[in-house]
Amino acid sequence: MTEDVFSISRSTGWFVVILLGILWIALGIYWGRRAKNAEGFMLAGRNVGLSLGSATAMATWVTSNTTMLAPVFALTLGIWGMLAYSTASFGLILFALFVPRIRTLLPAGVTAGDFFRLRYGRFGWSLFLIITMLYSLSWLVSMAIAGGDLLEALAGIPYLQGMTLILVVCILYTLFGGLYAVIGTDFIQSLIILIGIVFIGSLVIARLDFSEAYEHISTHQPSLLKIAMPAALLAVFNNMLFGFGEVFHNNVWWSRAFAMRKEIAPKAFFLSGLLWFPIPIAAGFIALAAGPLGINIPDENQTGPVVASAVMNMSGFGAIAGVLILIVLFCSMASSIDSLLAATSDLLIEDVKKGLFKAKVDEVNFRRSAGFVIIGVGVLVWLLAVPHWPIINALFISGPLVGSLIWPVIAGLFWRKINRSIVLAGIIAGSAAGVWAYFALGWFTASLIGAGVSMIATILARIIRAETFSEPSPTD
Numbered sequence: 001m002t003e004d005v006f007s008i009s010r011s012t013g014w015f016v017v018i019l020l021g022i023l024w025i026a027l028g029i030y031w032g033r034r035a036k037n038a039e040g041f042m043l044a045g046r047n048v049g050l051s052l053g054s055a056t057a058m059a060t061w062v063t064s065n066t067t068m069l070a071p072v073f074a075l076t077l078g079i080w081g082m083l084a085y086s087t088a089s090f091g092l093i094l095f096a097l098f099v100p101r102i103r104t105l106l107p108a109g110v111t112a113g114d115f116f117r118l119r120y121g122r123f124g125w126s127l128f129l130i131i132t133m134l135y136s137l138s139w140l141v142s143m144a145i146a147g148g149d150l151l152e153a154l155a156g157i158p159y160l161q162g163m164t165l166i167l168v169v170c171i172l173y174t175l176f177g178g179l180y181a182v183i184g185t186d187f188i189q190s191l192i193i194l195i196g197i198v199f200i201g202s203l204v205i206a207r208l209d210f211s212e213a214y215e216h217i218s219t220h221q222p223s224l225l226k227i228a229m230p231a232a233l234l235a236v237f238n239n240m241l242f243g244f245g246e247v248f249h250n251n252v253w254w255s256r257a258f259a260m261r262k263e264i265a266p267k268a269f270f271l272s273g274l275l276w277f278p279i280p281i282a283a284g285f286i287a288l289a290a291g292p293l294g295i296n297i298p299d300e301n302q303t304g305p306v307v308a309s310a311v312m313n314m315s316g317f318g319a320i321a322g323v324l325i326l327i328v329l330f331c332s333m334a335s336s337i338d339s340l341l342a343a344t345s346d347l348l349i350e351d352v353k354k355g356l357f358k359a360k361v362d363e364v365n366f367r368r369s370a371g372f373v374i375i376g377v378g379v380l381v382w383l384l385a386v387p388h389w390p391i392i393n394a395l396f397i398s399g400p401l402v403g404s405l406i407w408p409v410i411a412g413l414f415w416r417k418i419n420r421s422i423v424l425a426g427i428i429a430g431s432a433a434g435v436w437a438y439f440a441l442g443w444f445t446a447s448l449i450g451a452g453v454s455m456i457a458t459i460l461a462r463i464i465r466a467e468t469f470s471e472p473s474p475t476d
Contacts, residue, residue, distance in 0.1 A: 007154045007155070007305075007309040007313070007321055007322025007325070008154055008155050008322035008323055008326070009155065009156075010155050010156050010157055012155065012322075012323065013151055013154060013155025013156070013157050013162075013322075013326065014155075014157065014165075016323055016326050016327065016330075017151070017162075017165055017166065017169065017326070017330060018165075020169070020327065020330055020331075020334075021165075021168075021169035021172070021173075024169060024170075024173040024181075024185050024334065025169070025172050025173040025176065027173065027177075027181065027184055027185055027188075028172070028173030028174065028175075028176040028177035028181035028184075028185065029173075029176045029177065029181075030177075031177045031180040031181045031183075031184040031185075032176045032177030032178060032180055032181050034180050035177065035178045035179075035180050037363050037366075038361075038363055038366040039110075040178070040180065041178035041179065041180075041366065041367065041370060042110060042178060042179055042255065042342075042346045042350075043110065043179060043255060043258050043259040044178075044179040044180050044183055044259045045180075045259075046258065046259055046260075046261070047259075047261060048183060048256070048259045048260045048261065048264070048268075049260075049261065049264055050264050050267055050268055050271075051187070052183050052184075052186075052187055053183075053256065053259075053260040053264055053265065053268030053269075053272075054267075054268045054271040054272045054275065055183075055186055055187040055190040055191075055272075056182065056183040056186035056187065056190075056256060056335075056339070057092060057253070057256060057268060057269055057272035058190050058271075058272035058275045058276050059186040059187070059189045059190035059193065059331075059332075059335035059336075060186060060252060060256075060335055060336050060339040061088070061089075061092060061272065061276050061336075062190070062193050062276060062279055062332045062335065062336070063139070063143055063332060063333065063335075063336040066085065066276075066279055066280050066283060066332060067146075067193075067197075067279075067283050067304055067328070067329050067332045068146040068149065068150065068303075068304050068305075068329070069085070069142075069146070069395070070082065070085040070279075070280035070281075070283040070284045070287075070304075071283050071284055071286060071287030071303040071304040071307065072287070072300050072303050072304075073085050073235070073280075073284060074283075074284030074285070074287040074288050075287045075288070075290065075297065075300060075303050076300065077235055078288075079288075080233060080235065080236055081235060081284065082280070082281055082284030082285065082287075082288070083236065083281065083284075084235045084236040084238075084239040084240075085239060085280035085281075085283075085284065086277050086278070086279075086280045086281050087236060087239055087240035087243060088239060088240070088242070088243030088246070088276075088280070089243075089273045089274070089276045089277040090240060090243065090244070090273070091243040091244045091245075091246060091247035091248065091273075092247055092253075092269050092270075092272050092273030092276065093269070093270055093273035093274070094244065094247075094248075095247045095248060095253055095257075095269050096265075096266045096267070096268075096269035096270040096273070097266070098248070098409075098410075098413055099257045099265040099266045099269060100262075100265075100266060101413050101414065102115070102254070102257050102413065103257065103258075103262050103265070105118070105413065105471065106118070106258075109254070109258050110255075110258060110346065110350055111251050111254060111255065111346055111347050111350050111351055112128070112132070112249060112250065112251040112253075112254035112255075112347075113125060113128060113129060113251070113347055113350065113351035113355065115254070115409075115412065115413075116128040116129075116412075117351075117355070119412040119469065120408070120412065120420050120423065120424060121420060123424060124420065124423075124424050125351070125355075126356070127424060127427060127428070128249070128405070129347065129351055129352065129356075131249070131401045131402065131404075131405060131427075131431070132249060132250060132251065132347065132402075133344070133347070134398055134401060135246070135249075135250065135398040135401055135402050136250070136340055136343070136344045137380065137381065137384065138395055138397055138398040139246075139336075139340060139395065139398070140337060140340050140341075140344075140377070140381040141381055141384045141385045141389070142395040143333050143336055143337050143340075144163050144166065144167055144337070144381055144382065144385040145163065145385050145388060145389060146333060147162060147163050147165075147166035147167070147330075147333050148160065148162045148163030148166070148385070148388070149162075149305075150162065150305055150326070150329050150330070150333070151163075151165070151166070151326075153305045153306055153309075154305050154309060154322045154325060154326050155322065155326070159388055160386065163382070163385055164382065166330065166333060166334070166337070167337070167378055167381065167382055167385075168378075169334065170333075170334050170337040170338050170341065170378075171341065171374060171375060171378040173185065173338065174338045174341045174342050174374055175370075175371050175374050175375070178342060178370070179255065179259060179342055181338070182338045182339050182342050183259075185334070185335070185338065186335045186338075186339070188331075189331035189332070189334060189335040190335070192327060192328060192331045193279075193328055193331050193332050193335070194275075194279075196324065196325075196327070196328030196331075197279055197282050197283065197328065198282075199324075200286065200308050200311065200312065200324075200325070200328070201282045201285065201286065203311050203312060203315045204285065204286050204289050204307075204311050206315070207289075207293060207311055207314055207315065208289050208292060208293065209292075212292060217288065217291060217292065234442075234444045234445055234448065235444040237448055238399065238443075238444045238445060238446065238447045238448045239444075239447070241399075241403050241406065241447045241448055241451045242396070242399045242402065242403060242447040244403075244406045244451075245399070245401075245402030245403040245404070245405055245406045245447065245451065246402050248405065248406055248409045248410070249402055249405040249406075249409055250343070250402070251343040251344070251346060251347050252339050252340060252343040253269075255342070255343050255346060256268075256269075257269075283304060286304065286307050286308055286311070287303045287304065287307055289307060289311070290303070290306075290307045293307075293310070293311065293314070295307050295310045295311075304329070305325055305326075305329060308321075308325045309321050309322050309325055312324070312325070341374050341377060341378065342374075344373075344377050345370050345373040345374045345377065348373045348377075349361060349366070349369055349370060349373060353369070393443070396438070396443040396444075396446060396447075397435075397438060397443075397446075399434065399438070399443070399446045399447035399450065400430065400431055400433070400434015400435050400437065400438060400446040400447055400449065400450030400451075401431045401434070401435075401450065402447070403430065403434060403446070403447035403448070403450035403451035403454070404426070404427045404428075404429075404430030404431045404434065404450045404451060404453070404454040405427060405454070406451050406454065406455075407426075407451070407454050407455045407458035408423050408424075408426070408427060408454065408458060411423065411458050411461070411462070415462060415469075416468060416469050416471075417462065417466035417467065417468050417469070418458075418461050418462055418466050418467065418469065419460075419461040419462075419464055419465050419466050419467060420461075420467065421461075422457055422458075422460055422461035422464060423457060423458055423461045425457060426453065426454045426455075426456070426457020426458055426460075426461070427454055427457075429453050429454070429457060430449075430450040430451065430452070430453035430454035430457070431450055433449050433450060433453045434446045434447060434448075434449045434450025434451075434453070435450075437449040437450075
């Protein structure tokens with residue numbers, strides 16, 4: 001493949017990403033000056049308002065998986081695949097109902113690990129940390145892969161170079177600014193993402209004759225229109241439960257619940273879920289237009305940028321098309337990679353280093369420790385992304401693990417009586433059964449089975465020798 005096939009030149013691709021990187025790093029340094037202590041670095045002073053809170057939650061959830069994987073869902077699973085990804089918004093909306101309870105139970109909480117340690121003891125806390133670290137790595141790896149695919153599809157930058165470039169940029173500005181930098185850049189990135197997707201979607205609608213498109217898909221890809229396509233229907237429920245598990249357990253969302261003002265947090269999560277809902281539908285719709293518009297997809301991982309670029313070229317935007325798409329999709333990746341790097345480093349310092357290993361990390365050494373952890377996580381993600389796995393495989397392998405945490409989180413928040421041992425056994429059994437289903441039946445069943453097994457165990461834990469949980473007083 002020669003370079004003139006690509007939407008933009010290789011040098012332009014490097015220039016755009018480096019320019020954006022310098023901007024985000026500069027903003028990270030600027031906002032990072034507000035982090036005067038460890039709490040400021042991790043939780044942005046616990047004073048985040050509605051606009052920033054909604055924007056950071058929405059932008060974080062608009063991941064590379066939304067803009068890159070939703071089109072793959074639509075291309076392979078049709079209309080149900082397109083809708084399946086949008087169900088992940090329900091996780092944010094429901095989490096809004098949990099936030100008041102979280103803030104009441106943990107008024108001085110810092111990480112999601114605080115909840116698991118309090119409610120399920122040291123073993124449950126350790127089990128949570130193993131699962132959430134595996135999940136966080138799979139999410140980060142999937143976004144790094146998508147970043148490499150994006151730059152390769154649009155500018156011909158070799159996968160390894162593009163993936164490395166995007167990771168380095170995100171690591172640097174997270175390193176300097178912590179959650180202040182993450183939330184500030186997320187606000188700008190969310191605006192760019194929304195404007196870009198609406199603009200590209202409008203161009204697709206303008207180019208597409210819907211009656212001809214329906215006839216083309218009915219003739220050449222009839223399975224994409226099937227209402228009773230079994231794999232697609234399973235994908236809807238599997239993805240919805242995966243989304244619940246992702247939000248309910250992950251420190252990305254718990255840290256934001258602690259960082260936002262108490263009265264603001266539920267509104268911010270609810271609003272972010274509503275704003276996010278149509279984005280994967282729009283991204284999937286773009287992919288369904290590929291066949292009717294005669295656009296060839298050489299690699300399904302690159303469906304989104306290839307179709308968007310082709311449509312913008314058809315609309316007369318020429319070389320600028322690739323630049324605009326690169327900016328929008330780069331923002332969707334950066335807004336999630338930075339959040340995960342920050343949230344994962346918080347867990348590794350607060351829960352693993354200080355909690356499990358009882359190491360002392362004072363205010364003077366905190367930023368240095370956080371820096372080493374962020375860089376270490378970034379290097380590990382780079383190593384895992386080098387083999388260039390399919391995005392679906394990289395992400396959904398963790399589905400049964402997080403799915404098995406849904407019911408333990410809900411029960412732990414709202415039930416005072418529960419048998420810890422049975423709940424934890426259910427998490428292990430659900431994770432094992434879901435991983436088996438992933439390999440034996442398909443990725444679209446894994447979260448469903450993991451959540452189902454864990455749900456049964458959690459219900460039994462309410463009935464069989466349930467123990468009473470004594471809530472800590474507000475001063476504890």
